[in-house]
Amino acid sequence: MKKLFLAASTLALTAGVVSAEDVKLGTLLGITGPIESISPNMFTAADMAIKEVNDSGKAANGWVFQNVRADSTCIDAAAASAAAERLVTVEGVKGIIGGDCSGVTRAVLTNVAMPNGIVMISPSATSPALSTDPDDGLFFRTVPSDAREGQVMADVLEARGVKSIALTYSNSDYGKGLAEAIANAFTAKGGTITINASHDDGKADYSAEVGALASAGGDVLVVAGYIDQGGKGIIQAAVDTGAFTTFGLPGGMYGDSLVEAIGPALNGSFGQHAASTSEGYSAYLDLAKAFEPSFDGSTNFAATSYDAAALIMLAMQAANSTDPKVYKDKVIEIANGPADGSGTKIKAGELGKALELIAAGTAIDYDGATGVTLIDGGDASGTFAEDEIKDGKWEIVGYR
Amino acid sequence: MDFLNALVAFSNFILIPGLAYGSQLALGALGVTLIFGVLRFSNFAHGDTMAFGTAFVILFTWWFQSMGITGGPLPTALLALPFGIAVTIAMVLGTDRVVYRFYRRQRAKPIILVIVSAGVMFVMNGLVRMIIGTSEKNFTDGSRFLLDPKTFRDATGLAEPLAIKTTQAVSVVVAVVCVALLFWFLQKTRTGKSMRAYSDNEDLALLSGINPDRVVMVTWMIAGALACIAGTLYGLDKSFRVFVYFGLLLPIFAAAIVGGLGSPLGAIVGGYVIAFSELIVTSAWRKILGYLAPPDWLGPGLYQALSTDYKVAVSFVILIVVLLFRPQGIFGGK
Numbered sequence: 176m177k178k179l180f181l182a183a184s185t186l187a188l189t190a191g192v193v194s195a196e197d198v199k200l201g202t203l204l205g206i207t208g209p210i211e212s213i214s215p216n217m218f219t220a221a222d223m224a225i226k227e228v229n230d231s232g233k234a235a236n237g238w239v240f241q242n243v244r245a246d247s248t249c250i251d252a253a254a255a256s257a258a259a260e261r262l263v264t265v266e267g268v269k270g271i272i273g274g275d276c277s278g279v280t281r282a283v284l285t286n287v288a289m290p291n292g293i294v295m296i297s298p299s300a301t302s303p304a305l306s307t308d309p310d311d312g313l314f315f316r317t318v319p320s321d322a323r324e325g326q327v328m329a330d331v332l333e334a335r336g337v338k339s340i341a342l343t344y345s346n347s348d349y350g351k352g353l354a355e356a357i358a359n360a361f362t363a364k365g366g367t368i369t370i371n372a373s374h375d376d377g378k379a380d381y382s383a384e385v386g387a388l389a390s391a392g393g394d395v396l397v398v399a400g401y402i403d404q405g406g407k408g409i410i411q412a413a414v415d416t417g418a419f420t421t422f423g424l425p426g427g428m429y430g431d432s433l434v435e436a437i438g439p440a441l442n443g444s445f446g447q448h449a450a451s452t453s454e455g456y457s458a459y460l461d462l463a464k465a466f467e468p469s470f471d472g473s474t475n476f477a478a479t480s481y482d483a484a485a486l487i488m489l490a491m492q493a494a495n496s497t498d499p500k501v502y503k504d505k506v507i508e509i510a511n512g513p514a515d516g517s518g519t520k521i522k523a524g525e526l527g528k529a530l531e532l533i534a535a536g537t538a539i540d541y542d543g544a545t546g547v548t549l550i551d552g553g554d555a556s557g558t559f560a561e562d563e564i565k566d567g568k569w570e571i572v573g574y575r
Numbered sequence: 576m577d578f579l580n581a582l583v584a585f586s587n588f589i590l591i592p593g594l595a596y597g598s599q600l601a602l603g604a605l606g607v608t609l610i611f612g613v614l615r616f617s618n619f620a621h622g623d624t625m626a627f628g629t630a631f632v633i634l635f636t637w638w639f640q641s642m643g644i645t646g647g648p649l650p651t652a653l654l655a656l657p658f659g660i661a662v663t664i665a666m667v668l669g670t671d672r673v674v675y676r677f678y679r680r681q682r683a684k685p686i687i688l689v690i691v692s693a694g695v696m697f698v699m700n701g702l703v704r705m706i707i708g709t710s711e712k713n714f715t716d717g718s719r720f721l722l723d724p725k726t727f728r729d730a731t732g733l734a735e736p737l738a739i740k741t742t743q744a745v746s747v748v749v750a751v752v753c754v755a756l757l758f759w760f761l762q763k764t765r766t767g768k769s770m771r772a773y774s775d776n777e778d779l780a781l782l783s784g785i786n787p788d789r790v791v792m793v794t795w796m797i798a799g800a801l802a803c804i805a806g807t808l809y810g811l812d813k814s815f816r817v818f819v820y821f822g823l824l825l826p827i828f829a830a831a832i833v834g835g836l837g838s839p840l841g842a843i844v845g846g847y848v849i850a851f852s853e854l855i856v857t858s859a860w861r862k863i864l865g866y867l868a869p870p871d872w873l874g875p876g877l878y879q880a881l882s883t884d885y886k887v888a889v890s891f892v893i894l895i896v897v898l899l900f901r902p903q904g905i906f907g908g909k
Binding site for chain 2: 383387418
């Protein structure tokens with residue numbers, strides 16, 4: 176009994192005497208729920224960034240970061256809000272890496288983060304709604320919004336002087352969302368959408384659909400569909416009837432099987448697909464392999480989790496404060512560097528160097544594992560490769 | 576010039592696809608109507624018989640291609656077709672021997688045979704999936720176009736392209752040849768006449784010494800051959816997927832019923848009626864009208880009666896209307 180008391184009191188002592196330098200961060204991801212299979216590596220990747228900073232010993236004021244995990248459940252907004260509330264009020268975290276799924280992230284942002292003034296950086300919430308939700312400048316994400324590809328497609332179309340497009344999309348959540356994003360972005364640039372029609376996947380014949388698209392006309396037919404499904408059928412029927420000669424091909428249509436099936440008629444068509452160009456990505460994969468416990472860094476959203484954790488800590492360093500109200504203004508500055516691009520690029524595995532540079536007053540441009548660049552609303556821009564089909568082959572003609 | 580453009584657009588998007596699709600439906604409906612006329616039941620397994628025949632044509636096509644035998648500008652599948660037909664005929668005769676003959680001997684009611692054919696349909700559907708798989712199969716080769724849209728545009732200087740795919744031309748030609756052969760067979764040969772006699776009045780035919788087993792066998796052979804040809808033409812022109820052939824059953828039955836079940840001529844007319852109705856109702860007429868009417872008359876609409884998603888509904892509506900108001904069909908079947 177006595178021993179137990181002793182042990183308990185020592186524990187209480189060590190726990191109670193949290194030195195002024197200890198900084199707690201919360202990681203709010205789905206330990207349970209639909210993404211429970213990918214969340215373990217996301218947690219570990221965030222831990223890896225925190226351990227890297229602690230091991231370097233370069234953090235200002237002798238800060239030692241600690242990670243507190245909590246379960247967002249991915250789908251239950253009430254449970255996620257309660258978990259976040261506990262992180263903030265009981266654990267006293269200074270920033271949250273999370274949430275994961277878009278629905279719970281929006282709930283936590285409005286119910287917990289904004290009332291308490293806590294910074295949230297999500298590695299995986301992709302809903303376009305999060306770009307426009309009011310967030311008091313507290314919300315960021317290291318993953319691009321679903322709307323981003325629509326924006327990029329519109330940029331590509333504009334750059335090629337396309338004035339009007341016919342748009343068809345796979346009758347699925349993906350297709351619908353993407354088509355909406357493309358339509359909004361392209362119209363905002365002054366382009367014309369002659370028709371915005373869905374097509375069902377798995378049909379034998381798409382000539383009727385193409386007939387309607389052809390009737391509406393347009394310089395280019397943009398096909399927001401799947402490469403091995405209706406998207407291919409639509410293009411085949413359009414080529415067969417001579418209805419369109421140039422096609423706009425978003426990421427879902429990127430792949431060699433398309434050019435093999437359609438042949439030379441596709442030459443001159445163009446599009447874009449999400450592509451990681453960051454040098455830091457391979458460095459990050461090596462780190463993940465060498466980390467204890469070793470994990471596969473290429474699983475979904477693990478790299479963005481590393482970047483989310485790193486961004487919070489670097490922003491604190493830059494603000495010389497762990498107060499979210501102060502360091503929130505530094506997040507975009509750290510991620511993008513000065514506008515003239517003079518910031519020193521920081522790859523994954525260089526967090527110690529970054530802390531040193533910040534302390535010395537040198538501007539940095541954090542690229543991390545995924546080439547982080549934040550745009551308006553605190554969203555990652557993501558990197559898209561612009562493709563063009565030349566001589567029956569996909570060629571990357573640039574990055575956006 | 577505008578009128579020519581309108582005409583070309585009409586041909587490109589409605590006339591040519593309609594003729595090809597109508598030919599494929601007509602051949603399918605002919606098989607259904609023959610079975611109904613002679614064996615007196617609606618064969619629900621017909622769509623899957625088409626898939627079965629096409630699957631074997633595809634296998635033979637691949638085999639020929641691997642040996643370097645091709646049809647030149649024509650699809651290799653045409654060479655493989657006789658072999659596919661042979662397998663299909665063997666299969667339908669086998670089904671008749673194992674399944675249908677039992678019920679025929681029992682003098683089962685037509686409704687029982689219909690249910691039996693639904694059972695055969697499911698078995699055959701599974702069989703085809705096991706043989707060739709569920710994914711889309713592509714077996715079209717040879718030259719793609721008889722008339723290339725770009726060539727046409729360059730040659731005529733019209734704004735509208737006109738394309739005729741080789742497979743569309745093949746569909747129409749093969750259908751015409753098959754129909755001609757079938758009518759010659761039914762009208763002129765002894766076996767054909769006995770089939771018609773058996774179909775018109777079974778008892779009288781039996782009294783005049785017609786062998787019923789032989790009539791049934793020939794009917795199955797013709798229906799199997801037609802199913803295999805129709806399926807192959809459809810697969811060449813569009814694409815092959817088992818599930819799609821299952822769905823073809825509806826327009827095929829609609830075609831047979833519109834024409835009048837049991838009437839071969841009706842099945843052909845019905846095939847084109849269904850094909851053109853589907854295309855006319857679901858196509859957007861804006862482009863064609865745009866050439867005919869002054870531009871400011873039209874406004875922004877697409878002039879599309881129904882979205883293309885509702886293509887199947889067109890056959891349904893026609894089927895219901897015909898059954899309500901003229902159940903015997905255009906040519907007065909049964």
